[in-house]
Amino acid sequence: MYNVKSNKAEEFIDNQEILDTMAYAEENKNNETLINDIITRAGDFKGLSHREAAVLLACELDDQNKRLVTLAQEIKKKFYGNRIVMFAPLYLSNYCVNGCVYCPYHHKNTTIKRKQLSQEEIVKEVVALQDMGHKRLALETGEDPVNCPLEYVLESIKTIYGIKHKNGDIRRVNVNIAATTVENYRRLKDAGIGTYILFQETYHQENYEMLHPTGPKHNYAWHTEAMDRAMEGGIDDVGIGVLFGLNMYRYDFVGMLMHAEHLEAAMGVGPHTISVPRICPADDIDTNDFSNAISNDVFEKIVTVLRIAVPYTGMIVSTRESQASRERVLKLGISQVSGGSCTSVGGYDHPEPEEENSSQFDVTDTRKLDDIVNWLLEMGHIPSFCTACYREGRTGDRFMKLVKSGQIVNCCQPNAIMTLKEYLEDYASADTKEKGEIMIQRELKSIPSDKVREIATAHLTELSAGKRDFRF
Numbered sequence: 001m002y003n004v005k006s007n008k009a010e011e012f013i014d015n016q017e018i019l020d021t022m023a024y025a026e027e028n029k030n031n032e033t034l035i036n037d038i039i040t041r042a043g044d045f046k047g048l049s050h051r052e053a054a055v056l057l058a059c060e061l062d063d064q065n066k067r068l069v070t071l072a073q074e075i076k077k078k079f080y081g082n083r084i085v086m087f088a089p090l091y092l093s094n095y096c097v098n099g100c101v102y103c104p105y106h107h108k109n110t111t112i113k114r115k116q117l118s119q120e121e122i123v124k125e126v127v128a129l130q131d132m133g134h135k136r137l138a139l140e141t142g143e144d145p146v147n148c149p150l151e152y153v154l155e156s157i158k159t160i161y162g163i164k165h166k167n168g169d170i171r172r173v174n175v176n177i178a179a180t181t182v183e184n185y186r187r188l189k190d191a192g193i194g195t196y197i198l199f200q201e202t203y204h205q206e207n208y209e210m211l212h213p214t215g216p217k218h219n220y221a222w223h224t225e226a227m228d229r230a231m232e233g234g235i236d237d238v239g240i241g242v243l244f245g246l247n248m249y250r251y252d253f254v255g256m257l258m259h260a261e262h263l264e265a266a267m268g269v270g271p272h273t274i275s276v277p278r279i280c281p282a283d284d285i286d287t288n289d290f291s292n293a294i295s296n297d298v299f300e301k302i303v304t305v306l307r308i309a310v311p312y313t314g315m316i317v318s319t320r321e322s323q324a325s326r327e328r329v330l331k332l333g334i335s336q337v338s339g340g341s342c343t344s345v346g347g348y349d350h351p352e353p354e355e356e357n358s359s360q361f362d363v364t365d366t367r368k369l370d371d372i373v374n375w376l377l378e379m380g381h382i383p384s385f386c387t388a389c390y391r392e393g394r395t396g397d398r399f400m401k402l403v404k405s406g407q408i409v410n411c412c413q414p415n416a417i418m419t420l421k422e423y424l425e426d427y428a429s430a431d432t433k434e435k436g437e438i439m440i441q442r443e444l445k446s447i448p449s450d451k452v453r454e455i456a457t458a459h460l461t462e463l464s465a466g467k468r469d470f471r472f
């Protein structure tokens with residue numbers, strides 16, 4: 001029985017409710033009156049229910065689909081301005097006891113090289129990341145309580161925060177590790193993590209169990225209830241996502257929105273971010289084995305309707321996607337991208353030889369961070385290296401209140417300007433620097449508050465003089 005507030009996975013992700021929602025969406029995919037009504041209500045920027053969003057996802061009416069695109073763009077602008085937050089993944093260990101059939105780290109894969117970074121190697125990786133200009137990382141590990149215990153992750157976080165190389169500084173460490181206990185989440189919180197990220201992969205229990213045939217991840221309820229435990233452990237910024245292509249996308253789309261609704265109803269705060277990865281090739285993984293792979297058009301529609309359904313949630317797209325694909329979805333509401341990414345264990349400091357491949361997936365957008373920054377500037381976005389919110393205690397419901405009232409943009413914009421300035425001073429190529437300075441002058445003029453503009457201008461002068469790390 002569907003119960004959004006229940007703490008049981010089978011009740012807050014109720015299979016029948018998803019099936020009924022999909023049937024309702026199918027019945028109404030050409031219902032002009034209903035669709036117009038939903039779009040009008042979405043225009044109040046308060047989001048939509050999973051049923052309403054499912055109808056929009058299924059909508060086959062051209063005019064209405066065009067209106068959805070315009071609305072998604074409007075929402076992006078209203079809540080986040082034109083800043084795009086930058087981050088990079090850092091793979092610490094690819095030991096894994098699970099049997100996930102879509103991931104090359106599954107424990108039966110003998111062709112992949114198993115690696116775990118020592119603390120000395122982490123220092124080298126982080127120095128390489130700092131030298132690119134990164135300030136925000138997402139830590140990634142496989143699940144292996146013996147080879148990669150939580151103590152190792154905690155020690156690594158401490159190491160990372162402690163590395164100050166030239167003007168480099170990692171200011172926010174997000175963590176993507178396996179579902180764990182409330183106590184362990186508390187320890188991660190105490191270590192100063194930003195967002196805890198865990199992808200559901202698919203919300204369809206039967207398929208989930210087939211795709212995860214062995215290992216602790218096989219336990220659907222343990223995995224699906226992980227965010228509740230994380231929040232109970234004090235982590236109030238959590239990031240969810242599904243791996244599109246594993247299962248019917250319409251099912252997972254509805255499941256993911258039901259998960260977001262559950263977190264808001266039961267824990268008081270919805271997800272901080274939603275990621276939209278699509279299955280892609282990797283060692284030992286052939287995407288042709290997955291018949292649910294989604295087209296570019298469907299991918300764009302998913303991003304558009306998510307932007308409208310959960311306006312307060314950051315949306316992330318990684319280097320799994322090509323430059324062209326990222327360009328399209330950036331216009332539709334993506335607010336965070338990775339850049340210059342390496343998905344192997346230890347590949348930033350020196351690229352690994354082919355025979356030592358330890359990567360989780362093949363990166364499609366292989367450009368350097370500076371090329372990504374340059375490209376974003378050319379498209380009119382401000383690349384932002386901001387990490388201010390969690391450092392200022394703006395997390396969980398405090399953060400959500402600011403987003404919902406439309407005020408967060410007043411922090412995002414000056415912080416984007418100042419952190420871009422840092423990047424230009426310390427790491428940019430001449431061409432990126434030129435484009436970035438033009439962007440900064442343009443954006444400064446559009447800061448609505450005189451006071452904020454004055455402070456930001458003063459900090460820009462200090463940044464030119466060599467000072468670092470200012471924030472609103």
Ligand code: SF4
Nearest residue numbers: 096100103105106142
């Ligand atoms: S998806 Fe995660 S848990 Fe599954 S095999 Fe890969 S690293 Fe291990």
Ligand code: SF4
Nearest residue numbers: 386387388389411412
């Ligand atoms: S001000 Fe907060 S929401 Fe805006 S970019 Fe910075 S950390 Fe993100």
